[in-house]
Amino acid sequence: MTVIGIDPHKSSLTAAALDADGTARVTRRFAVNKATGPAVLAWASQFDEALFAVEGARGLGRGISQYLLSQGHEVLDVPSTLSMKARVLHTGGGRKTDAADARAVGWVAQHHEGLRRVVAEDHAEILDLLTRQRDAFKCERTRALNRLHDLLRDLIPGGVPQGLTLTRARAAVRTVRPATAVARCRRDLARDLIGEVARLEKLMDDYEQRIAEELQATGTSLMELQGISTILAGKILGEVGDVRRFRSAGHFASYTGAAPLDTSSGDNLRQRLNPGGNRRLNSVLHVMAVCQIQHGGPGREYYLKKIQEGKTPREARRALKRRLSNVIYRTMLKDLSPRPPAIS
Incomplete structure (x- = not known):
């Protein structure tokens, strides 16, 4: 089988065809335009049983990956961190070219068994787009509130308390009686920012409604947790997509960054915090853990048990996050299992 590694960029992509022993047979560069997909397939038709591997299939490689998939080809998603390590291992140095990167992508596909297979975009991609856009609006809202806080500090002696909200900001601005032109300018800017915050909060609510509708279509039971x-x-x-791509709960926990890293050496058995993993999912686990700690239930009981065992609050919270990762994994698998027909 010929493995074709693809190193994508914004305006071009480079493909390298590798034999079974990893030898590069031929390399070619393509300009990215409407004809890129057909051109890649026409070039790859000279090879028998071609397997495509694309670096960053959810990023710059999304377009070519989805096109190849739509034409019935199997496509593997190669993380850039793995291709970088493969390139350094094979070349013995830091020499970097598009052709070398494409070959490294192919080498990873030949030797790594845990690569994600690219699937057609579905509800998961829609949810990813909607949640990221809402997060962007939330960040803009926070920046607008911070600027508003600065203006109110100069308009009102002592400023306003922390935790500024839209309602509190409107009430504060109504009390301002500017005595100078500069103060009037600050008040007008504050009013503009209040309107901007109101607009962003309306967008956040709208996107939350759209997310809820998409979740209903998936039939997930995650919100019961x-x-x-x-x-x-x-x-x-x-972020997860098809949870079946993870071999076990431990594999899923490693992906979320909830599983500790083994740093043992000789007789010293040690583990340390995993700084990698998917940080968005790790943040979700953190929020989930804090919520369960603050309220009664099995999560709080597990947390208190770890505290009694001598762990610090931070260590106990990390242990709870690891346990909650397993709960999410099992819930998503259960949602995919066929349900028995209802008895009429």
Whole structure:
């Protein structure tokens, strides 16, 4: 089988065809336009049983990956971190070209058994797009509130308390009686920012409604878990996609960054915090853990048990996050299992 590694960029992509022993047979560069997909397939038709591997199939490689998939070809998603390590291992240095990167992508596909197979975009992709857009609006709202806080500090002696909200900002601005032209300018800017915050909050509410509608179409039961809101459930499904691509709960926990890293050496058995993994999912686990700790239930009981065993609050929370990762994994698998027909 010929493995074709593809290194995509914004305006071009480079493909390298590798034999079974990893030898590069031929390399070609393509300009990215409407004819790129057919051109890649026409070039690859000279090889028998071609397997495509694309670096960053959910990023710059999304277009070519989805096109190849739509034409009935199997496509593997190669993380850039793996292709970089493969390139350094094979070349013995940091020499980097598009052709070398394409070959490295192919080498990873030949030797790594845990690569994600690209699937057609579905509800998971829609949820990913919607939740990321809502997060962007939330960040803009936070920046607008911070600027508003600065203006009110100069308009009102002592400023306003922390935790500024739209209602509190409107009430504060109504009390302002500017005595100078500069103060009037600050008041007008504050009013504009209040309108901007109101607009962003309306968009956030609209997107939350759209996310809820998409979640209903998936039939997920994630929101039945304590601490999982509509937004968090959308983030989970958007990031994970098909949970069956993970071999076990441990594999899923490693992906979320909830599983500790083994750093043992000789007789010293050690583990440390995993700084990698999917940080969006790790953030979801953190919010879920904090919510369960603050309220009664099995999560809080597990947390208190770890505290009694001598763990610090931070260590106990990490242990709970690891346990909750297993709960989410099992819930998503259960949602995919066929349900027995209803008895009439």
